[in-house]
Amino acid sequence: xxxxxxxxxxxxxxxxxxxxxxxxxxxxxxxxxxxxxxxxxxxxxxxxxxxxxxxxxxxxxxxxxxxxxxxxxxxxxxxxxxxxxxxxxxxxxxxxxxxxxxxxxxxxxxxxxxxxxxxxxxxxxxxxxxxxx
Amino acid sequence: xxxxxxxxxxxxxxxxxxxxxxxxxxxxxxxxxxxxxxxxxxxxxxxxxxxxxxxxxxxxxxxxxxxxxxxxxxxxxxxxxxxxxxxxxxxxxxxxxxxxxxxxxxxxxxxxxxxxxxxxxxxxxxxxxxxxxxxxxxxxxxxxxxxxxxxxxxxxxxxxxxxxxxxxxxxxxxxxxxxxxxxxxxxxxxxxxxxxxxxxxxxxxxxxxxxxxxxxxxxxxxxxxxxxxxxxxxxxxxxxxxxxxxxxxxxxxxxxxxxxxxxxxxxxxxxxxxxxxxxxxxxxxxxxxxxxxxxxxxxxxxxxxxxxxxxxxxxxxxxxxxxxxxxxxxxxxxxxxxxxxxxxxxxxxxxxxxxxxxxxxxxxx
Numbered sequence: 001x002x003x004x005x006x007x008x009x010x011x012x013x014x015x016x017x018x019x020x021x022x023x024x025x026x027x028x029x030x031x032x033x034x035x036x037x038x039x040x041x042x043x044x045x046x047x048x049x050x051x052x053x054x055x056x057x058x059x060x061x062x063x064x065x066x067x068x069x070x071x072x073x074x075x076x077x078x079x080x081x082x083x084x085x086x087x088x089x090x091x092x093x094x095x096x097x098x099x100x101x102x103x104x105x106x107x108x109x110x111x112x113x114x115x116x117x118x119x120x121x122x123x124x125x126x127x128x129x130x131x132x133x
Numbered sequence: 134x135x136x137x138x139x140x141x142x143x144x145x146x147x148x149x150x151x152x153x154x155x156x157x158x159x160x161x162x163x164x165x166x167x168x169x170x171x172x173x174x175x176x177x178x179x180x181x182x183x184x185x186x187x188x189x190x191x192x193x194x195x196x197x198x199x200x201x202x203x204x205x206x207x208x209x210x211x212x213x214x215x216x217x218x219x220x221x222x223x224x225x226x227x228x229x230x231x232x233x234x235x236x237x238x239x240x241x242x243x244x245x246x247x248x249x250x251x252x253x254x255x256x257x258x259x260x261x262x263x264x265x266x267x268x269x270x271x272x273x274x275x276x277x278x279x280x281x282x283x284x285x286x287x288x289x290x291x292x293x294x295x296x297x298x299x300x301x302x303x304x305x306x307x308x309x310x311x312x313x314x315x316x317x318x319x320x321x322x323x324x325x326x327x328x329x330x331x332x333x334x335x336x337x338x339x340x341x342x343x344x345x346x347x348x349x350x351x352x353x354x355x356x357x358x359x360x361x362x363x364x365x366x367x368x369x370x371x372x373x374x375x376x377x378x379x380x381x382x383x384x385x386x387x388x389x390x391x392x393x394x395x396x397x398x399x400x401x402x403x404x405x406x407x408x409x410x411x412x413x414x415x416x417x418x419x420x421x422x423x424x425x426x427x428x429x430x431x432x433x434x435x436x437x438x439x440x441x442x443x444x445x446x447x448x449x450x451x452x453x454x455x456x457x458x459x460x461x462x463x464x465x466x467x468x469x470x471x472x473x474x475x476x477x478x479x480x481x482x483x484x485x486x487x488x489x490x491x492x493x494x495x496x497x498x
Contacts, residue, residue, distance in 0.1 A: 011292070013320045017299045024308050062292070093292040116299025
């Protein structure tokens, strides 16, 4: 069961799309949108402290200021705390094979998904998650 | 000497003479100081000099300055009993000629008494080599650009396409709450329009490469600026922007009108796009004559940028610095720079974050 999802993407339309897709899948999910990966990091820190880390992070790659790759590097120190609790799905429009390989180097990334996010995928993801904690 | 032996010697001498005189390449002998002691006819043909001008003189004045040191080095090695094969260049009345030289020592009783030289004129071959190199470099540059196009297609173009697909699917499935439908339709239209802009820009960039020399005409800058501001009048009104033109009516430049128009159009569009949200937009366009040309500047009070972070990238393709605003695809400034280059001008930028940006374009007279 998915309780909290972070969506990190610099593009407002992409954020809107992801948010609506999540709402249509399950309106009870707390879906938080961040247009800046820095803000997402701050929020993540606070949520981890309260024991309320997101179950899923949908992460875009191509962002100015802080890219998806930089975000993955920044959360490496938290990997042990988040392992098996927070699953990252890189959601990108990129069809570049190099990106896929780089991204899988992070221990928290489950899969690289291509935009647009499909509701069927959300269903699949929620089934893969361990039972509600 | 036996008569047969004498005959043999005679044939051999004749053979040598024939070789020396009829060989298509230059054949010569140098003494140990590097002076010509014997030359065949071809030496005179290649150098354009008479036999009397060559015999007894050193080879050094013939050699092109930048090749002299290396050529002397080769000669010295030949004297030390090391045959040499190398390329060098000589200056003749017909200009520079490239030659392929073989030097080897002539020994009598195991003592080196002179140096043989065989020189082949490879000027034509060298010119073909230069052209090949030129084309190879051109190909490398074009491949580099192709790689950029590939990245644009893989990243920049796919992005709005993915968004459009997502939005269209949502509308098709009819599951969007009523109050949000208009929002989705609006986003879909904006997204598809941005794809259109990207396709057009890409096309413009590619066709820039194939434009031949267009005609130059005298362009009165003031008229051109006023025309373009009028073109943007709708957007200017909507954004409540004030656009001021400061250009004396007599400032003109002989240039390719279409390119200059495209440059101005892109710079004005940029200034309008990257405006600061919390203050009224002010754009000032100036044009002034300099002693060797014309300088046009477009200054805005928009969001600006941190040049220490972006300076080299700003004119490169597909770099966006404020992607949450408008549908930027990053090709505009690349096009501007290419066009300025085609007009033999240059473009500079000054900017500070949140204080605005000034682009200055210089065009020679």
